[in-house]
Amino acid sequence: MEIDYKNVKVIGFDADDTLWVNETYFRDAEMEFSKLMAPYETANTIDQELFKKEIENLSLYGYGIKGFVLSMVESALELSNNSIGNNVIEAILNIGKDMLNKPVDLLEGVQEVLDTLSQDYRLIVVTKGDLLDQERKLEKSGLLHYFHHIEVVSDKQEANYSKLLNHLDIKPSEFLMIGNSLKSDILPLINIKARAIHVPFHTTWIHEQVIANENDNKKYKTVTSLLDVLTILGKNPKD
Amino acid sequence: MEIDYKNVKVIGFDADDTLWVNETYFRDAEMEFSKLMAPYETANTIDQELFKKEIENLSLYGYGIKGFVLSMVESALELSNNSIGNNVIEAILNIGKDMLNKPVDLLEGVQEVLDTLSQDYRLIVVTKGDLLDQERKLEKSGLLHYFHHIEVVSDKQEANYSKLLNHLDIKPSEFLMIGNSLKSDILPLINIKARAIHVPFHTTWIHEQVIANENDNKKYKTVTSLLDVLTILGKNPKD
Numbered sequence: 001m002e003i004d005y006k007n008v009k010v011i012g013f014d015a016d017d018t019l020w021v022n023e024t025y026f027r028d029a030e031m032e033f034s035k036l037m038a039p040y041e042t043a044n045t046i047d048q049e050l051f052k053k054e055i056e057n058l059s060l061y062g063y064g065i066k067g068f069v070l071s072m073v074e075s076a077l078e079l080s081n082n083s084i085g086n087n088v089i090e091a092i093l094n095i096g097k098d099m100l101n102k103p104v105d106l107l108e109g110v111q112e113v114l115d116t117l118s119q120d121y122r123l124i125v126v127t128k129g130d131l132l133d134q135e136r137k138l139e140k141s142g143l144l145h146y147f148h149h150i151e152v153v154s155d156k157q158e159a160n161y162s163k164l165l166n167h168l169d170i171k172p173s174e175f176l177m178i179g180n181s182l183k184s185d186i187l188p189l190i191n192i193k194a195r196a197i198h199v200p201f202h203t204t205w206i207h208e209q210v211i212a213n214e215n216d217n218k219k220y221k222t223v224t225s226l227l228d229v230l231t232i233l234g235k236n237p238k239d
Numbered sequence: 240m241e242i243d244y245k246n247v248k249v250i251g252f253d254a255d256d257t258l259w260v261n262e263t264y265f266r267d268a269e270m271e272f273s274k275l276m277a278p279y280e281t282a283n284t285i286d287q288e289l290f291k292k293e294i295e296n297l298s299l300y301g302y303g304i305k306g307f308v309l310s311m312v313e314s315a316l317e318l319s320n321n322s323i324g325n326n327v328i329e330a331i332l333n334i335g336k337d338m339l340n341k342p343v344d345l346l347e348g349v350q351e352v353l354d355t356l357s358q359d360y361r362l363i364v365v366t367k368g369d370l371l372d373q374e375r376k377l378e379k380s381g382l383l384h385y386f387h388h389i390e391v392v393s394d395k396q397e398a399n400y401s402k403l404l405n406h407l408d409i410k411p412s413e414f415l416m417i418g419n420s421l422k423s424d425i426l427p428l429i430n431i432k433a434r435a436i437h438v439p440f441h442t443t444w445i446h447e448q449v450i451a452n453e454n455d456n457k458k459y460k461t462v463t464s465l466l467d468v469l470t471i472l473g474k475n476p477k478d
Binding site: 060061062066067069070073074077080082083084086087089090093096097100101130131132133135148149152153154163166167 | 300339402
């Protein structure tokens, strides 16, 4: 199926793991947590229980580092049967603070792609993370000026994107979303007839994993580097 | 000074303590925390240390319940000199969950005011809280349909509001902000030449407290009930 991008006016970028490394830091944090809890359970049980706790708390805490830290503290109490030392609680709080203070590690081609696309399109960031955290990363990375604004959504389902298009006052065919999560950045957009380009990241949180079926696959393109987006949209990198 | 509201197109409402009770729940949570920590310190020291911790963490955690809970956990470790029981940590996490699950207690006149103003203006919510938490409250309260969308800002300073007006594509004189915090909802708007109406709430977090000076006072109105906004804008409640 030929996909038509000629009406696109606004391009939405997912931020974490599309513009910069993020999931890797969560995986590292989980490994640190696992080490802290090693006296109480096997690594496998610790991983599973933390994941269960995160999903259990997701409707209450939403996405982002702070909810993740609260779930780690709660898991630590449960996994240790309420016998965890204060030093471990402190270590968990510090894991969270370290995550919030991590340097911004841009993915390949980000600067070049934003520099080129910002000349012809309105660029926005669409995130379900924490606004403060995302703003901080955009500022640290020097990318803030490429974006018209940051859209914070509580989730990335069809209804959230429909609300977003309504808010932007544009038609689905005028919106292109670029992101690493099939479940959050691609499929909901295809379902509401918007455009989407999938740029997978090497690590994906299990909660974000879905299996693409062949039908879906015809309605969006998957590329291995953000730079390929320029080719798809027929743009040459700015000299 | 006569204030001119005739160009106003968009009205931004602060949510917590403007549309519904919020600060009261934080004060209650602080009292619960104080009781939990009573074996270690005087109530006064506990209050002060928690407040200091919140301010210390504000740039990292931002506003909202999750950051508040993380600061309570950290304070508990420090106030007890790392000898706090796991049951207290658990109790603190539960204070946070209870806060997130609190019923929405609308303030006087909210329904009537939104019902009337939504006929002539585009209404939005402007919040520095947690999007998920605010969406949940709007849904629970049945007020969601009055609002075009929710604007999440990482802080409520002049620069944040300037960005917001740019994003909404309107002039300062076309924007009216209504809220309970002089520091966050009123003074920054006056400084960028937008309109603002102050509806004080009986409790204000000390971090939000500023002293109004006489000059400021001439550029915005203060009312005792949200219903007075209708009079100021020359609207009669819908029959």
